[in-house]
Amino acid sequence: MLSPLLSLLRRRYRSPCWLVGAGVWSTKLYRGHDDIAQVWSLGGRHSPLLMGPAWWRVLWALRHSGMSPIYVCETAASRRLNRIKGLLTLAGVEPERCVFLSDEDMADDSEHRVDCMLRFGKRTPSALQAANYPWEEVEPAPRLKVLAGARVECDAWIKALGWTGRPLVLVQPGNRRSMRQNRWRRDRADAKAWPLSRWSALLRRVHESLPAARIVLCGSWQELTLLRQIRRATGIEQVTAVNSSLCRLLALCEHAHSTISVDTGPAHVAAAMGSPLVVLFGNGLTRHWLPRSFCGAPVIGLGGSPSVQHVDEIPVQAVFEAWRSLSTPSNGLAVLQPARVQN
Numbered sequence: 001m002l003s004p005l006l007s008l009l010r011r012r013y014r015s016p017c018w019l020v021g022a023g024v025w026s027t028k029l030y031r032g033h034d035d036i037a038q039v040w041s042l043g044g045r046h047s048p049l050l051m052g053p054a055w056w057r058v059l060w061a062l063r064h065s066g067m068s069p070i071y072v073c074e075t076a077a078s079r080r081l082n083r084i085k086g087l088l089t090l091a092g093v094e095p096e097r098c099v100f101l102s103d104e105d106m107a108d109d110s111e112h113r114v115d116c117m118l119r120f121g122k123r124t125p126s127a128l129q130a131a132n133y134p135w136e137e138v139e140p141a142p143r144l145k146v147l148a149g150a151r152v153e154c155d156a157w158i159k160a161l162g163w164t165g166r167p168l169v170l171v172q173p174g175n176r177r178s179m180r181q182n183r184w185r186r187d188r189a190d191a192k193a194w195p196l197s198r199w200s201a202l203l204r205r206v207h208e209s210l211p212a213a214r215i216v217l218c219g220s221w222q223e224l225t226l227l228r229q230i231r232r233a234t235g236i237e238q239v240t241a242v243n244s245s246l247c248r249l250l251a252l253c254e255h256a257h258s259t260i261s262v263d264t265g266p267a268h269v270a271a272a273m274g275s276p277l278v279v280l281f282g283n284g285l286t287r288h289w290l291p292r293s294f295c296g297a298p299v300i301g302l303g304g305s306p307s308v309q310h311v312d313e314i315p316v317q318a319v320f321e322a323w324r325s326l327s328t329p330s331n332g333l334a335v336l337q338p339a340r341v342q343n
Contacts, residue, residue: 001268002073003142005117006035012121012133013069020058022080028246029269032147055087062091069125070098073117075106096127109285114140114292141292142272146250154251161240167213167257169206170275173199173230174223175264191282192262194311196226198319200233202260205320207236213257217241218249218266258326260319262311263304267291271299276326278302278319282311298326 006017016037019030027041040058050056062070070093074081088098101120108116118140124130158164177190203215215238217227227241244252249266253259253273261267263281270277271291279291281304290301300322303314 001113001142002117003030003033003035003144003272004114004138004140005071005073005121006030006033007138007143008118008121008135009069009071010035011138012135018061018065025246025265029144029250031247032145034145050087050090059087059091062088062093065093067097067127069128071121072098072100073120075101075103077103094127097125099123099125109288111288112140112290112292113288114142139294141294142268143294144250144269144272146254146273147247150247150251151254154248154255157248158255161214163214167210168252168255169210169213169215170252170256170259170261170270171199171203171215171217172219172259172261172264172266172270173217174219174226175262191284191310192264192280194262194280194314196230196233198312198316199230200235201316202319203230203234203239204236205316206260206323207234207238209320209324210257211238213238215239216252218244218252258323260323263289271297278322278326280311280314280319281305281308283309298328300325 002019006019010016016035019026019036019039020042021039022042024041027039030036030039038061040054040061042052042054042058050059070088072081072084074084088095099120101117105116105120118138122135124133158168173194175190175192177192206215207213215236217230217239219227219241221243224241224243231239231241246269249269250273253270253275256270256273256275258276258278259267259270260278261270261280263279263284267277267279268291271293274293274295274297276297277291277293277299279299279301281289281301283305286301286304291299293299302318302322303311308314
């Protein structure tokens with residue numbers, strides 16, 4: 001969801017951005033992106049300051065960055081902010097060159113995250129004259145790019161599996177919490193964990209509605225247990241569980257007939273690649289986090305606070321009807337509040 005901000009900053013300062021992020025996903029997600037010149041990944045979210053070669057490369061780059069503006073997309077509520085400030089201090093970066101995302105910037109729950117980030121990008125470091133760097137409106141929706149090599153690899157993979165020409169329905173049932181020791185099976189605290197019985201019932205209905213489709217359960221290797229259990233419970237040959245890399249996921253979303261996902265990162269990837277999308281929200285704010293499609297592909301959000309606090313309040317019928325409506329010609333976003341059901 002940073003990509004609209006990156007687009008705005010590239011246009012303002014007439015140069016592609018350097019992006020420094022936590023985790024290897026940032027390198028894979030933004031490789032070849034038109035608005036980025038260089039990406040550094042600093043290991044895990046909680047890796048210690050200056051542990052690993054990437055930290056030292058970033059330190060060197062910051063020391064030789066002249067008077068380039070620096071936008072820090074972490075708030076005081078983040079434990080990572082102190083490490084970022086320590087890195088900037090070690091690099092000798094003048095505070096006047098920096099703009100920090102404040103807690104006040106994030107305080108308006110009625111504002112979409114993308115709009116918040118674009119408003120943040122229109123601020124100017126005190127070391128620079130705002131009049132010299134006018135901003136222009138950019139598309140307020142994320143947009144990602146599939147590298148040619150990844151597209152070729154994905155096409156060959158699809159052909160090898162005999163799926164060429166068949167509709168692909170992507171399903172993302174897991175989220176970051178579900179990757180932790182299969183907690184999705186027993187932890188009510190995971191508001192994004194839809195019961196296995198609901199997933200299997202939904203996929204049977206999707207198969208009955210679109211029998212030519214291959215239903216692809218997507219996730220990381222940590223989620224394979226979850227994906228395989230859903231596949232077995234469904235009992236349909238056309239359902240496949242795959243450990244998909246981020247590069248392949250981008251290419252698959254480009255192919256996809258549609259995507260069904262809980263509220264998690266791959267849902268935003270699907271929307272950014274133009275895949276019609278249904279998203280199941282637990283206690284998240286849909287008006288803040290609903291994925292956006294740059295090309296106007298339909299995106300439907302189900303649930304979300306305050307009406308829904310856990311995705312198990314969303315019935316199978318509501319998700320199926322939302323998915324089926326993706327084929328109805330219409331552009332834009334929708335948020336639906338399905339009737340609650342009891343387990």
